[in-house]
Amino acid sequence: MKLLIVDDGHYVVEYMKHLVDWRSFGIHQIETTTNSIEAREMLNGSLIDILITDIRMPEVSGIDLLHHIHQNNLPTKVIILSGYSEFDYAQQGIRLGALDYLLKPVDKDDVEHAMSKAIQKIQKSRPVHAIDWDHFNGMGYLLSLLAQNETLKEEYDVYAACLADHRYCFFKLEHYTEADVERVQHTVAEPSTSFVWTSGSHLVACIPEETARRFAAEWNQAALSSPFAFTNRNETREHFYRFFLNEDVSSSDFVGLTAFSSVESDSETIGNIIHTYERIANRKHKQIYLMEIITYIYLKDKNQDTTKIADWMFNRLQDPNKFGAILIDMFSRIRINKQMSIQSIVDKVRKYIEDHLSHGLSLDELGKVAHLHPVYFSKLFKQETGENVSNYISRKRLEKASQLLQDSELRIADIAQMIGYRKIQYFIQLFKQEYGVTPYQYRRNMTHQ
Structure with missing residues (x-):
């Protein structure tokens, strides 16, 4: 089967393309585009089994693509992407025949659930004689x-x-x-x-x-x-x-x-x-x-x-006792290789954060480092590390501050500036919440140990 993913955001398209194992749903070909006009032409040019589309796009919207599918009697099943502010549009899409809608940032489990629904719908709607035995395995x-x-x-x-x-x-x-x-x-x-x-x-x-x-x-x-x-x-x-x-x-x-x-x-x-x-x-x-x-x-x-x-x-x-260890080793290598690409992204951003603590370190800045949409990067980071990006940045800044308080004679105001805090009182407040004492007291305690 063929899947088409359409969103005017390049990061969203790339994120969706690699979010799930599409082959496990019988998807043998994935097409993507950030141009909704091109998407409409692709729907005309070949059989698209499933369309995942953003609902609001310039020139041609997801609603327009739904209308186009109905007007041309295309068999394509549609799953729409929407934000919380676009809920009314999502409901309109459902009324026009969309099978499901997914709220951004998209969750992997929700995508898999929506795909299972689409696959079931396709299987029920296709007559037996339309089965493609060429792809039967x-x-x-x-x-x-x-x-x-x-x-x-x-x-x-x-x-x-x-x-x-x-x-x-x-x-x-x-x-x-x-x-x-x-x-x-x-x-x-x-x-x-x-x-x-x-x-x-x-x-x-x-x-x-x-x-x-x-x-x-x-x-x-x-x-x-x-x-x-x-x-x-x-x-x-x-x-x-x-x-x-x-x-x-x-x-x-x-x-x-x-x-x-x-x-x-x-x-x-x-x-x-x-x-x-x-x-x-x-x-x-x-x-x-x-x-x-x-x-x-x-x-x-x-x-x-x-x-x-x-x-x-x-x-x-x-002979499972002999073969089990060999097979599990193969399985482990596949799982590790799959995780490496995600882990390398997280490690790259971690290193960037630790090397640029004086920066603002906004999600936009980190998203560019990761080559991902900021919202999707934030979700991915939490999924992989169990910690919010903001919490990680704050923790690393305060760890650096504690090190500088021990190893240097820099003024507390200068240390706050070096780790990205422009307001010294805010820095002192965060430091005390983490270590139980003010930066000045912390340095004095370390000196007297």
Whole structure:
């Protein structure tokens, strides 16, 4: 699916573009523009599945874009961005058919909720024959059933009705040849060709029962699972774990591990996730937990080689004690790399603050350092550090003042100027609130120690 983000603020567009993992919602292409006239042309030029637009923009507003979508009978679903002062406009947008509105500064959870609503609306409105099988991924569909990731499941629910015509079997052939792979792929009909993989020394597949039984009869070394229906998630899981991993699972085995789904929003720390895994003693529960990690890695890079993912799922998960540490290490590196870009922004601004304490250090100034809209930078800083920007600046200024009071003979008025306080009485008041004594008393106490 294609997403278009429109806002006349460059910082807002960039912030929105990197705020969530759009691929987890089935978004394969993201277009952005700060020119609302251009946005209207983009709506005309190609199918835009979802539009996220600021409601008030020069020349062409978000309301105008909504009117344009209605007048031209476009299927685009719309989510609007508005400020508190624009609430009446937001309500007007809802009346015109916008699915949701998001108040600035935009919260990640609110965006994900609005996107889930839009995806559900798209899936319900599109007829079965309009399904785009070119973007169907058999690995993603299987993971949507095996794992607890509801976002992934919603993405593939649209295909469920089409796959309900057959019962399927898991198929495994040892010591395959390239000719064997080609034969299976050419024999099964679409979309079953998406369910054929190589895993180590095995050719594995998930194919209609009648075809699978014929293959098993022709290849003596082939193994076949009992038939199951994709439309029954529990049945699919039971057959997968029994056939490939030699474990009997039931729906209750997944209940205690649903907390791992919080990994989608990256709210769980790596340490917490590793600690949870280390506490799991049961082999099959380790396998279920590691399947969630495999799904997370898959979602972060859907273009990666499916042979590797298949090897993890169908082969290496058989020994979770050996494979668990390797997989969690991969997972940790992905999480750390994702955080590094945000952390580097925060570290850069922290360094700037400490080197420029005499400056005004307004949000506008710091936003330019971070290359982010000031409001979004403030929200990001609090999210990453747990501390408001203003509190951090004040704390660093007072720490610098205490150091100068101890290590120099500068006048208190000069110290106040050096750390950005133009009014000495205000500085003295803040210092006393922090240290319990005035700057003069603090220096005298340090001298007599």
